[in-house]
Amino acid sequence: EAGVVQSPRYKIIEKKQPVAFWCNPISGHNTLYWYLQNLGQGPELLIRYENEEAVDDSQLPKDRFSAERLKGVDSTLKIQPAELGDSAVYLCASSSRHNPSYNEQFFGPGTRLTVL
Amino acid sequence: GENVEQHPSTLSVQEGDSAVIKCTYSDSASNYFPWYKQELGKRPQLIIDIRSNVGEKKDQRIAVTLNKTAKHFSLHITETQPEDSAVYFCASLLGGSQGNLIFGKGTKLSVKP
Numbered sequence: 001e002a003g004v005v006q007s008p009r010y011k012i013i014e015k016k017q018p019v020a021f022w023c024n025p026i027s028g029h030n031t032l033y034w035y036l037q038n039l040g041q042g043p044e045l046l047i048r049y050e051n052e053e054a055v056d057d058s059q060l061p062k063d064r065f066s067a068e069r070l071k072g073v074d075s076t077l078k079i080q081p082a083e084l085g086d087s088a089v090y091l092c093a094s095s096s097r098h099n100p101s102y103n104e105q106f107f108g109p110g111t112r113l114t115v116l
Numbered sequence: 117g118e119n120v121e122q123h124p125s126t127l128s129v130q131e132g133d134s135a136v137i138k139c140t141y142s143d144s145a146s147n148y149f150p151w152y153k154q155e156l157g158k159r160p161q162l163i164i165d166i167r168s169n170v171g172e173k174k175d176q177r178i179a180v181t182l183n184k185t186a187k188h189f190s191l192h193i194t195e196t197q198p199e200d201s202a203v204y205f206c207a208s209l210l211g212g213s214q215g216n217l218i219f220g221k222g223t224k225l226s227v228k229p
Binding site: 003004031041042043044048050055056091095101103104105106108109 | 150
C-alpha cells in the first residue's frame with residue numbers, strides 16, 4: 001500500500017510570493033488533514049476534510065491560507081502571500097473510518113517551506 | 117483551548133536502559149492517545165496507541181499506560197537501542213471532534229551506545 005504522497009518536498013520562496021503544496025492521501029482514506037510543524041514543535045492542525053468537505057478549518061489563517069479537495073481525493077494547500085513566519089514543515093495526513101484503528105492518522109513526508 | 121503537555125523535552129539514556137516520557141491532557145472527553153516517532157527530516161510514524169477503555173497496552177519493547185482520572189499517559193521503552201533515538205510526540209484526540217489530534221511539543225530521545 002502506497003503511503004501519503006506530498007510534493008514538493010522542499011520549497012524556497014521570497015516573501016510575498018505565492019506557494020502551493022500538494023497531497024495525495026492513501027487510497028480509500030476519506031479523511032485528510034493538513035498540519036503545520038514548526039521547528040522543535042509538534043504538528044498543529046490547520047484543516048480537516050471529510051471527503052470533499054472541510055469540516056474543521058478553525059485554525060486556518062484564512063487571510064492568506066486556502067485549501068481545496070475538489071474531488072475528495074487529492075488536496076492542495078496554498079499560501080498567498082507568504083510571510084517570513086510561514087517557514088515550517090507542512091504535513092499532510094489521512095485516515096479511514098473503515099480501518100480497524102479508525103483514528104490512526106498516516107502522515108506524509110511533509111513539505112519544508114523556507115521563506116526568505 | 118485544550119492542550120497536551122509533554123515531559124521531558126530531552127532525554128538521554130544509555131543503550132539497554134529504559135526511557136519514560138509523560139504527557140498530561142486537559143480535555144476530559146479525549147478517548148484516543150497515540151504516540152508518534154519522528155526521525156530527523158522524516159514523517160511522524162505511529163508506534164503505539166491506546167484508547168480510554170484500556171489502562172495499559174504493550175508491543176514488544178514499547179508500552180503505554182493511561183490514567184484517565186489523572187489525565188496522564190506515559191510511553192515506556194525498555195532495552196533501548198541506538199535506533200530508538202528520535203523525537204517522540206504524544207497526542208490526544210479532541211473529544212467529540214472525530215479526528216482532531218492535539219500534539220505535545222515532543223521529546224528528543226538520545227540513546228548512547
